[in-house]
Amino acid sequence: MEFDGLVAAVTGGASGIGLATARELARRGAAVAVLDRTVDGLESGLDGYTCDVTDTASVRAAVEGIEQRHGRLDVLVNNAGIGAQGTVEDNDETEWQRVFDVNVTGIARVSAAALPLLRRTAAAAGRTVAIVNTCSVAATAGLPQRALYSASKGAVLALTRAMAADHLPEGVRVNCVNPGTVDTPWVGRLLDAAADPEAERAALEARQPTGRLVTAEEVAAAICYLASPAAGATTGTALAVDGGMQNLRLRPGPR
Structure with missing residues (x-):
């Protein structure tokens, strides 16, 4: 179990990609803290902490x-986010x-609070x-009606x-996942x-070369x-989990 003995925190972990990630981290052996505005009714094995990232x-x-x-924190998943539609x-x-307060400053706010504990964990673990x-x-491809x-x-x-760049010398790796359109409650x-x-x-399915929406579990596996x-x-590193949406240009026709 690759996460045995490790502690992970997942913001926005009560639904969608966050919940799928929390479940997968727990399945792989981590003690998982779910941070969300509402954490009532979490399944066994997940610890809830009421948290508003703003x-x-x-x-x-x-x-x-x-x-x-x-007494430690080995993994922080900054997943909390909200959507927006429309042009500028x-x-x-x-x-x-x-x-921006949720999607960007929220990441900075949570990371700043967690970094002292992450640093101490890295120093104690020697890794x-x-x-x-x-x-x-949406960070790397222009999508209509998604300016904000x-x-x-x-x-x-x-x-x-x-x-x-800032935190690698302190023993903290930082990466992100770039999902395509994921079949989550928000998309629903x-x-x-x-x-x-x-x-x-x-139309959303056709936009992705795989011809289907990405699943929350596929994104969770990449995060893990x-x-x-x-x-x-x-x-x-930015790891794309987008069904080929960013880089592939398939010819139209049967797959």
Whole structure:
């Protein structure tokens, strides 16, 4: 069990990609702390900590709770995030500030609170520990009606690389995953709100060379790879889990 004896924290870990990641880390042997605004009803094996990534006091309290319970932190998964639709004309400044506060500053806020514990763990263990940020293909590919969301995820990609440069000398590796369109509750809500949900799902599926949406479990597996001690030489990397959406240009026709 590659995560035996290790402690992992996952923000936004109560649903979607975060929950799939928390489950997979636990399955591989980690003690998993789920940080989310609501953690009621978590399944056995996952420890819940109420945490709002836009609130510094809430974040610090959650990290202190992890330290008091476990005395260490080997993996931080910065997964909490929100979506946004529209062009640059469609969201006002308040919405821009709200999305960036969660998607970008939230990562910085949680990482800053967790870094002292991550550093101490790395020093005591004599090996690197890991931060993995959930980014998006929207950081590297221009998508229609996603101006605000894409800008926030572009910032996450740049932040990941800067953090990797800053903290590798301290024994902290920093990477991110870039999912394509993932079949999560958020995407489900977007589909439900569409005029023709079936047609909208078909369009999203057709946009990915695999012809289907990415699963949360596939993203979780990639996060676990980047978080694993086995990936000790991997840092400053963006791992695409997008069904080929970023790099492949397939000819139309039967697969």
